[in-house]
Amino acid sequence: MSQLKFSQERLLKVILGPVVSEKATEIADARSQFTFKVATDATKAEIKSAVEMLFKKDVNSVQVVNVKGKKKRTGQRPGQRKNWKKAYVCLKPGQDIDLTSGEIS
Secondary structure, three states: OOOOOOOOOHHHHHHHEOOOHHHHHHHHHHHOOOEEEEOOOOOHHHHHHHHHHOOOOEEEEEEEEEOOEEEEEEOEEEEEOOOEEEEEEEEHHHOOOOOOOOOOO
16 A cells, blocks of 8 residues: 555545446446546646545556536626546456445445
């Protein structure tokens, strides 16, 4: 586990929460790959360390996607939602994260 490079305080702020959707559930079941909403300035190494620290699992790889905010309107005023970052975390074979229970294992 490579969580020694970063401070524990920083790693607790990296992962903002899981992404719960049909696509995320299918990917988790098929490939043992889990989806998280992460801080926009987080790096792949920080995300890997944060998952290993929080869930006590070994991470195989991390893929990151910058998601553009949707354009919305309120009346005649155009606006845009915030951009955010999504991380796909692939665990080593035989490991699993249970995101449905209320506790972190």
